[in-house]
Amino acid sequence: MAAAPPPLPQGSSPSADNWLMRNWKWLVPSLVFVFILVVGAFVAGIFSIIHSVMHSNGAYLSAIASARANPQVQAQLGAPIAEGWLTSGNIREDGAGGYAELAIPIEGPKAKATIYLKAEKSAGDWKFSELEVRIGDAAKPIDLLAASPESAQDDPAPWLQEFTRGLPIDAAKFVSRMGACQHYGGEPLYDKARAAEVERAMARLECATLDADEARIRARFADNPAVLAAIDRAKRG
Numbered sequence: 001m002a003a004a005p006p007p008l009p010q011g012s013s014p015s016a017d018n019w020l021m022r023n024w025k026w027l028v029p030s031l032v033f034v035f036i037l038v039v040g041a042f043v044a045g046i047f048s049i050i051h052s053v054m055h056s057n058g059a060y061l062s063a064i065a066s067a068r069a070n071p072q073v074q075a076q077l078g079a080p081i082a083e084g085w086l087t088s089g090n091i092r093e094d095g096a097g098g099y100a101e102l103a104i105p106i107e108g109p110k111a112k113a114t115i116y117l118k119a120e121k122s123a124g125d126w127k128f129s130e131l132e133v134r135i136g137d138a139a140k141p142i143d144l145l146a147a148s149p150e151s152a153q154d155d156p157a158p159w160l161q162e163f164t165r166g167l168p169i170d171a172a173k174f175v176s177r178m179g180a181c182q183h184y185g186g187e188p189l190y191d192k193a194r195a196a197e198v199e200r201a202m203a204r205l206e207c208a209t210l211d212a213d214e215a216r217i218r219a220r221f222a223d224n225p226a227v228l229a230a231i232d233r234a235k236r237g
Contacts (some may be wrong), residue, residue, distance in 0.1 A: 057091050058220065059100040059119040059126045062170035066131060066144040067106060067115055069173050073133050073142055074204050077108030096124045111135055125168045164230060171227045174217050178234040181207035
């Protein structure tokens with residue numbers, strides 16, 4: 001009587017081994033591709049979270065608003081001024097306090113630039129120690145904390161200074177901008193030259209986006225009666 005063949009070793013399967021031998025050329029690249037997708041999705045998720053945190057920060061939003069409202073920045077970059085994606089720096093917020101040091105890329109139809117800011121948050125408001133725009137290789141940056149001679153000469157609503165005094169910088173700039181837009185929007189256009197001047201001024205002030213910007217400012221300062229009152233006063237003209 002013939003002896004029975006010895007049993008196959010445990011864990012070994014000729015069919016499985018053959019399948020791996022036949023398919024390893026596509027199996028390995030597929031596993032590598034899946035791994036790359038998982039890692040890429042993880043990195044993209046982290047980047048999205050960081051991007052969201054930076055772009056919703058009060059100091060960031062204030063810096064963008066200040067740059068867009070500055071006549072010198074508008075003249076050199078053109079309008080509209082768009083935000084870039086690769087913001088770098090550090091943000092720390094702890095309730096009513098915090099610190100931010102950021103480099104924010106911006107660009108317009110004419111040129112690209114970077115906003116540099118340093119700010120501290122106290123009692124819920126951001127106070128800037130540095131806020132400037134560097135355009136290309138220009139030796140001198142544009143200081144957004146300094147009063148612009150151009151904007152001072154072109155301010156059609158000096159009475160608003162009484163209502164903006166003591167407000168957070170971005171709220172004060174918005175109230176002044178709203179007052180200017182209200183002024184130009186209600187001005188009688190007595191000739192073509194003046195109409196062209198008004199059109200340029202309203203474009204520089206980005207009056208077309210005033211309603212949307214007002215909604216954002218009101219939401220940010222919903223618990224600040226002084227800001228809301230100043231906006232209402234500017235809106236009445």
